[in-house]
Amino acid sequence: MYLVVDMKKLSVIIFENDAEAIQSLQIFEAENRVLFSIISIENDITNLVSLVNEFKPDAIILAADIFSFPEAELNKIVVRKPKLVFISKHKEDAFKAYANIALDFILKPLNPNYLIVSVYRIIRYIEMENAYQQKVLSGIEDINKKENKAKHVTITSVDKIEILKTDAIMYCKADGKYTEFYTVKGKKLSSKNIGEYSTLLEEHFFRIHHSYVVNIKYIDEVIKKNGVFCKLSNGDILPVSRRKQESFINFINKK
Amino acid sequence: MSFKFHRIMMIDDEEIDNYLTKALIKNNNLAKKVIVFNNGFDAINYIKDHKDISDKLPDLILLDIYMPKMDGIEFLDVLSGIPLVDEGKCKVCVVSSSVIDNDILKSKLSKKVHYFTKKPITLNFLQTI
Numbered sequence: 450m451y452l453v454v455d456m457k458k459l460s461v462i463i464f465e466n467d468a469e470a471i472q473s474l475q476i477f478e479a480e481n482r483v484l485f486s487i488i489s490i491e492n493d494i495t496n497l498v499s500l501v502n503e504f505k506p507d508a509i510i511l512a513a514d515i516f517s518f519p520e521a522e523l524n525k526i527v528v529r530k531p532k533l534v535f536i537s538k539h540k541e542d543a544f545k546a547y548a549n550i551a552l553d554f555i556l557k558p559l560n561p562n563y564l565i566v567s568v569y570r571i572i573r574y575i576e577m578e579n580a581y582q583q584k585v586l587s588g589i590e591d592i593n594k595k596e597n598k599a600k601h602v603t604i605t606s607v608d609k610i611e612i613l614k615t616d617a618i619m620y621c622k623a624d625g626k627y628t629e630f631y632t633v634k635g636k637k638l639s640s641k642n643i644g645e646y647s648t649l650l651e652e653h654f655f656r657i658h659h660s661y662v663v664n665i666k667y668i669d670e671v672i673k674k675n676g677v678f679c680k681l682s683n684g685d686i687l688p689v690s691r692r693k694q695e696s697f698i699n700f701i702n703k704k
Numbered sequence: 705m706s707f708k709f710h711r712i713m714m715i716d717d718e719e720i721d722n723y724l725t726k727a728l729i730k731n732n733n734l735a736k737k738v739i740v741f742n743n744g745f746d747a748i749n750y751i752k753d754h755k756d757i758s759d760k761l762p763d764l765i766l767l768d769i770y771m772p773k774m775d776g777i778e779f780l781d782v783l784s785g786i787p788l789v790d791e792g793k794c795k796v797c798v799v800s801s802s803v804i805d806n807d808i809l810k811s812k813l814s815k816k817v818h819y820f821t822k823k824p825i826t827l828n829f830l831q832t833i
Contacts, residue, residue, distance in 0.1 A: 456719050484723065561731055562827050569724045569824055 457507075457572050459485050462500055462531075465512040466492040470536060473559040474510065480561070484568055494518075498525045508532040508571050513542040514557075518549050532571045602646060604630060604639040611637065615654070619667040619681055621646055623660040631685070655700050657689040665704060708831075709735040713762035715747045715779065716740075716799070717771040725766060725825045734830050735764075743771050744779030748786075751794065755786055761793040764833070766825065768799050769809065777812055784816050797833065799823055 465471055471490055478487050488504050491497075494516045501509070505528045511518060514537040523530070533551035535542060536559060546554035552574060553567040602618070604611040613632065622629045623643035630637040639646075647656050656662045663679055670680040677689040677697065689697050712735040716722050722740050729735050739762065741747040747765075754760040769776035776798065788794060797819035800809055810820065821829050 456723065481727070484720075562728060565724060565727045565731075566824065566826075569720060572720055573824075 456484060457575060458483065459507045459568060459571055460488050460504070461485065461508045461510055462488050462504065462506045463490045463510045464494050464497065464516050465490065465510070465536070466515060467512060467557065470512065470557050470559055473561075474564075477561055477564050481565070481568070484572070498522050501526050501531060502528055505529065506531045507575065508534060510534045510536060513537040513545045514539055518545065520549065532574060534567050534571070602650065604637050605641055606638060607640070613637070615650060615664070616666070618650075618664050619683060620661060620663040620685070620687060653704070655697055657687060657693055657697055659690065661687050663687060665701060671701065705733060707733055707736045709763045711735060711737040711739065711760075711762045713747065713765045714738065714740045715744060715765065715771070715776070716768035717742045718768070721768070721823060728825070728827045728830060732827060732831070744774030744776065748774065748779060748782050751783065751786060756789045758790040758793065761788060761790065763793060763795065765794055765796045766799050767796050770801065780813065780816055795819075797821060799825060
């Protein structure tokens with residue numbers, strides 16, 4: 450069993466009009482289909498940006514001895530920027546590869562030993578970018594969880610829309626098509642039904658009953674006599690429906 | 705056709721590394737046969753099964769260190785305990801990922817290790833071993 454289940458297959462657009470180089474690349478593709486796939490071979494760069502936006506190639510192979518990479522156009526690319534490999538008959542064009550932050554530069558005539566290494570480098574680079582991105586995103590998620598980022602719900606009534614911090618909500622009670630919000634600043638009425646709110650309220654909220662969604666931060670006690678009830682910090686006592694009792698107890702114990 | 709090595713064994717859990725090395729070996733006729741394992745455990749079983757058949761044992765083993773099931777260090781421990789019909793076989797080249805501290809790694813390696821390189825394995829390296 451391999452750790453990476455499927456090897457990444459690179460999709461590539463080639464900008465080249467030298468027949469020999471094109472042939473080398475096609476032979477390389479035929480021998481390495483598992484890793485390398487040519488989307489198209491273009492003999493002019495005017496459509497580079499639209500081709501990239503349409504086909505989202507992983508990489509571009511560009512003949513630096515024929516074309517000049519359109520740096521000015523790059524901010525029109527709306528998809529993930531493809532990795533660049535420059536190829537040329539002239540060593541001096543390596544400078545262009547650095548200037549455009551290419552991942553590799555290969556001298557023509559193209560040698561499959563160098564092409565395979567380029568492909569390897571691109572695959573590895575994409576893996577690293579993805580791993581880094583994952584790390585950054587989960588770091589942000591962790592910080593948000595710790596700081597308990599303020600969440601809000603909107604309360605819609607005939608004449609206004611109020612934005613309420615979820616931390617201020619003690620519990621919600623269904624009233625037909627409406628929902629009553631019991632907050633630290635008093636009662637508020639919304640014209641949306643409770644079902645719509647139960648999906649929005651997460652983390653510290655639990656639907657204890659088809660008529661009640663409670664914020665566990667405001668529960669002082671859970672009474673287990675003649676059924677299960679929540680006693681809130683303002684003195685209100687709410688029933689927990691029989692169906693929900695077990696999952697409610699589990700929920701409380703985990704928080 | 706003469707090959708530099710009769711048989712090379714690669715042990716690495718990463719498919720892309722195996723692909724690259726195998727391509728370089730095949731394209732440049734560096735070995736007649738290439739055998740690939742993605743963990744040390746299966747590689748050890750192969751060697752145990754063929755310890756008396758010189759022809760089936762690899763001349764060179766390219767060994768990755770960080771793998772699941774049995775890592776490179778454990779592989780080396782077990783390998784040093786297997787009596788081979790030809791002790792010139794199974795020369796190990798440790799292939800490390802360049803992020804790891806190589807000095808600490810080197811201190812853990814056994815006498816069976818003849819060569820040491822970093823990923824990615826280069827053609828130049830294979831040609832000059």
